[in-house]
Amino acid sequence: xxxxxxxxxxxxxxxxxxxxxxxxxxxxxxxxxxxxxxxxxxxxxxxxxxxxxxxxxxxxxxxxxxxxxxxxxxxxxxxxxxxxxxxxxxxxxxxxxxxxxxxxxxxxxxxxxxxxxxxxxxxxxxxxxxxxxxxxxxxxxxxxxxxxxxxxxxxxxxxxxxxxxxxxxxxxxx
Amino acid sequence: xxxxxxxxxxxxxxxxxxxxxxxxxxxxxxxxxxxxxxxxxxxxxxxxxxxxxxxxxxxxxxxxxxxxxxxxxxxxxxxxxxxxxxxxxxxxxxxxxxxxxxxxxxxxxxxxxxxxxxxxxxxxxxxxxxxxx
Numbered sequence: 001x002x003x004x005x006x007x008x009x010x011x012x013x014x015x016x017x018x019x020x021x022x023x024x025x026x027x028x029x030x031x032x033x034x035x036x037x038x039x040x041x042x043x044x045x046x047x048x049x050x051x052x053x054x055x056x057x058x059x060x061x062x063x064x065x066x067x068x069x070x071x072x073x074x075x076x077x078x079x080x081x082x083x084x085x086x087x088x089x090x091x092x093x094x095x096x097x098x099x100x101x102x103x104x105x106x107x108x109x110x111x112x113x114x115x116x117x118x119x120x121x122x123x124x125x126x127x128x129x130x131x132x133x134x135x136x137x138x139x140x141x142x143x144x145x146x147x148x149x150x151x152x153x154x155x156x157x158x159x160x161x162x163x164x165x166x167x168x169x170x171x172x173x174x
Numbered sequence: 175x176x177x178x179x180x181x182x183x184x185x186x187x188x189x190x191x192x193x194x195x196x197x198x199x200x201x202x203x204x205x206x207x208x209x210x211x212x213x214x215x216x217x218x219x220x221x222x223x224x225x226x227x228x229x230x231x232x233x234x235x236x237x238x239x240x241x242x243x244x245x246x247x248x249x250x251x252x253x254x255x256x257x258x259x260x261x262x263x264x265x266x267x268x269x270x271x272x273x274x275x276x277x278x279x280x281x282x283x284x285x286x287x288x289x290x291x292x293x294x295x296x297x298x299x300x301x302x303x304x305x306x307x
Contacts (some may be wrong), residue, residue, distance in 0.1 A: 124268075137258075
């Protein structure tokens, strides 16, 4: 039983890179299309019928860098996992290139994992939801952990109505 | 999602403070609801008193309560999705007043605007805004 869970853990979060087929692939209809490396194993009969499809997608869709990011900050087993109530900075390719805020929610859905940051800028509250696997998301940085290590809730939506608690969490960070 | 009777704060220095939406232009889809970057026709519900100098002047823009003006939505409380899936949500609805030629009535903007304005062609407003998110 313990070895089975350990095997699943190793398979889902293995750090050894997959040796993928990197043929010089060309897509004839677009020069800007991103061509992911082809999978090493041909899909099994079961997979072609659709069995275990979401597990397969969760394993293969993310690039290795994104998998690392996902594992480091959003896996429940990681030491550095982000806790709601921490202050996080996100660096992006698109506007806004840098966004800092209180982490108020983490939505864990495998490769669809996303998190919400809330901040108050120019007297207006702003909430942004970032998807971890998005290609325009460059970096996620932890600025400060929550007070006493954790908040008593997983989703801090009550902060929308309590600006005083927001400032308390932020410690004056605007 | 601003529709009929939706109220918006005005964040430029045209003199209006609160406007109420009356019509969303060019939006035959979305059930007539407007989002960031959409032009709306609105009624001024609250306005700053017009200074004596502006009263005397002929060319100054005078925005009074009850005026029917055009505006562009710059912030919404309803989430907006960006092409990569990022979602933005502000705590209030805000607009910037325009004249009939899609030019701004005010000269300064006092608040954050959404970056989606650039995609919809309002780069003039984005360039004046103090902060774009």
